[in-house]
Amino acid sequence: MSSETTEPKPLSANEPLKAGSNFLRGDIARDLADTSTGGISEGSNQLSKFHGMYIQDDRDLRNTLKKAGREKAFAFMLRVRLPGGRATAQQWLVLDRLADEVAAPSLRLTTRQTFQFHGVLKGNVKRLVKGMHEVLLDSIAACGDVNRNVMAPPNPERSPLLQQVYSDAVAWSEFALPKSRAYHEIFLDEELVAGGEPESEPMYGATYLPRKFKVGFSLPPSNDVDVFSQDLGFIAIGEGGRLAGYNVTAGGGMGMSHGNAETYPRLADVLGFIPADKVNTIAKAVLETQRDYGDRTNRKHARLKYTIADRGVAWFKAEVEKRSGVTFEPARPFEFTKISDPLGWQECADGTWFYGLHILSGRIKDVPGCALKTALREIAGMHTGDFRLTPSQNLSISGVTAGQKPVIEAILAKHGITEDATLSGLRINALSCVALPTCGLALAESERALPEILEKFEAVLDEAGLRDDEISIRVTGCPNGCARPYLGEIGLVGKAPNKYALYLGASYNGTRLNRLAAPSLTVDETLTFLTPAIKRYAAEREPGEGFGDFCDRAILPKDATLHSVGTVD
Numbered sequence: 001m002s003s004e005t006t007e008p009k010p011l012s013a014n015e016p017l018k019a020g021s022n023f024l025r026g027d028i029a030r031d032l033a034d035t036s037t038g039g040i041s042e043g044s045n046q047l048s049k050f051h052g053m054y055i056q057d058d059r060d061l062r063n064t065l066k067k068a069g070r071e072k073a074f075a076f077m078l079r080v081r082l083p084g085g086r087a088t089a090q091q092w093l094v095l096d097r098l099a100d101e102v103a104a105p106s107l108r109l110t111t112r113q114t115f116q117f118h119g120v121l122k123g124n125v126k127r128l129v130k131g132m133h134e135v136l137l138d139s140i141a142a143c144g145d146v147n148r149n150v151m152a153p154p155n156p157e158r159s160p161l162l163q164q165v166y167s168d169a170v171a172w173s174e175f176a177l178p179k180s181r182a183y184h185e186i187f188l189d190e191e192l193v194a195g196g197e198p199e200s201e202p203m204y205g206a207t208y209l210p211r212k213f214k215v216g217f218s219l220p221p222s223n224d225v226d227v228f229s230q231d232l233g234f235i236a237i238g239e240g241g242r243l244a245g246y247n248v249t250a251g252g253g254m255g256m257s258h259g260n261a262e263t264y265p266r267l268a269d270v271l272g273f274i275p276a277d278k279v280n281t282i283a284k285a286v287l288e289t290q291r292d293y294g295d296r297t298n299r300k301h302a303r304l305k306y307t308i309a310d311r312g313v314a315w316f317k318a319e320v321e322k323r324s325g326v327t328f329e330p331a332r333p334f335e336f337t338k339i340s341d342p343l344g345w346q347e348c349a350d351g352t353w354f355y356g357l358h359i360l361s362g363r364i365k366d367v368p369g370c371a372l373k374t375a376l377r378e379i380a381g382m383h384t385g386d387f388r389l390t391p392s393q394n395l396s397i398s399g400v401t402a403g404q405k406p407v408i409e410a411i412l413a414k415h416g417i418t419e420d421a422t423l424s425g426l427r428i429n430a431l432s433c434v435a436l437p438t439c440g441l442a443l444a445e446s447e448r449a450l451p452e453i454l455e456k457f458e459a460v461l462d463e464a465g466l467r468d469d470e471i472s473i474r475v476t477g478c479p480n481g482c483a484r485p486y487l488g489e490i491g492l493v494g495k496a497p498n499k500y501a502l503y504l505g506a507s508y509n510g511t512r513l514n515r516l517a518a519p520s521l522t523v524d525e526t527l528t529f530l531t532p533a534i535k536r537y538a539a540e541r542e543p544g545e546g547f548g549d550f551c552d553r554a555i556l557p558k559d560a561t562l563h564s565v566g567t568v569d
């Protein structure tokens with residue numbers, strides 16, 4: 001037998017780093033205190049991710065600074081932990097103020113229902129964390145090889161069933177928090193308790209997970225959280241208005257690399273049904289299976305989706321059942337019909353109202369003619385309810401009484417926020433990731449290109465009489481998939497400056513991935529490519545047929561390798 005086949009592959013560099021970090025401390029405190037540079041060491045950067053932040057540099061300034069022989073314009077991105085995307089009005093006010101005082105003054109709502117700060121200078125990081133702590137917010141485990149921000153439908157008071165789903169999502173988020181006190185020591189100056197018990201991570205272990213781990217809860221008919229893109233998903237099953245339990249899904253994920261067939265987006269498999277009180281038991285068994293079997297030698301092959309694809313769903317399901325002591329029942333029937341957020345005023349089951357506000361790319365800032373950040377600050381100042389961040393980077397102003405509605409309307413109008421009634425179906429269903437200038441992995445523009453992309457596409461759709469048709473478009477600056485582009489009926493995935501791979505043919509409801517239609521097009525070439533397809537769609541579609549379904553049926557060549565949602569019994 002040759003030695004190549006028997007020698008174990010070396011662990012990826014992050015593994016010894018985690019093992020030797022004393023539960024995520026490493027040299028972070030030392031590096032933060034070092035005023036000779038705006039950056040931190042690579043090891044500290046990797047470990048900082050577990051505390052919800054990492055260092056970036058302003059890519060717009062890179063070349064100029066390099067030519068001038070100066071250090072990169074380093075600054076931290078910090079992501080808040082916000083299960084189900086819920087923030088109180090008081091928390092909003094504090095985050096808004098902190099954005100002005102210690103960060104780039106905008107706030108960014110993410111595709112996983114939380115806030116990101118950008119442009120936080122090293123010397124301001126602790127001030128930001130302390131400011132958040134005062135209103136009971138933290139950024140623990142918002143990045144890193146741990147359970148990430150847990151997603152859930154954003155407006156629980158729409159029904160008692162949704163409230164239960166939201167509570168289950170929050171309960172898992174709390175359950176899965178790392179036990180290490182490193183965050184409190186490093187960023188909040190918490191003293192070590194002398195003679196205390198040595199620290200341990202009973203669930204994660206000292207090396208945490210092989211990779212990030214994402215959990216989402218959904219309630220049909222809405223698949224707003226894109227449950228099949230999650231490592232672990234819970235599809236709520238209601239019976240007679242009560243929560244009967246959940247269908248469990250596992251093995252979803254979006255990330256891939258261009259030209260590397262060993263990486264791919266994958267939709268989760270449906271494992272079966274469990275009663276609602278078994279959520280944490282099952283989630284822990286899934287997480288621990290991935291902890292023990294996930295690939296720690298190759299970070300591009302380390303997500304749960306590859307563990308399941310390599311070992312088989314049947315093996316995985318049996319392993320989870322063995323570890324949890326829970327036997328999956330056959331999956332219960334469910335149907336997803338929509339993904340978009342309700343916009344404008346919506347009445348809830350408890351008699352309150354919420355206002356669904358469309359926010360392009362989730363960017364909250366003031367621009368001439370539209371002072372969104374100021375308007376939301378004013379609303380937070382009078383609001384007795386709270387705010388809900390949605391999986392589509394939008395915002396619900398929730399828990400509004402009938403008497404407060406005109407006040408909120410007046411504030412929005414005063415600051416120029418009036419567009420919702422005229423939004424095209426494409427714009428309502430558009431997502432984009434951050435990309436340039438902050439994301440170090442971006443190959444092309446995304447958020448900054450989206451307005452132009454939408455205007456150009458809207459012109460074609462208008463001409464075809466399709467302005468109000470809900471067509472989902474998702475744009476990312478690279479193939480990592482942060483705006484879940486492989487579930488967009490139209491997906492534009494950055495390859496190089498103004499070059500995008502075009503993906504088509506996903507189902508609108510997030511149950512079928514799209515496929516590569518053209519490997520590298522400029523935005524204008526994309527339009528040239530799509531215009532005939534859009535015209536044909538307008539003329540030839542079957543009743544109720546979505547654009548993605550039409551492309552799948554009539555535009556794209558048939559592809560036997562197409563991934564779509566599957567069930568194991």
Ligand code: SRM
Binds near residue numbers: 079142148149254441
């Ligand atoms: Fe993401 C990395 C932004 C949701 C897949 N993502 C990054 C980083 C941190 C870049 C980096 O590692 O250097 C980006 C920071 C950009 C910036 O300047 O802010 C980044 N991801 C985002 C956000 C902010 C996009 C947005 O515009 O909203 C989202 C924050 C979510 C949150 O609040 O936690 C975001 N990222 C996602 C999603 C969507 C989701 O989770 O529902 C995905 C696809 C789902 C998945 O994970 O499979 C996603 N991000 C990735 C990947 C690819 C992971 C993989 O398995 O291959 C990376 C790169 C990596 O991890 O190496 C990445």
Ligand code: SF4
Binds near residue numbers: 440
């Ligand atoms: Fe950055 Fe790529 Fe994620 Fe966009 S998809 S935020 S470019 S990592």
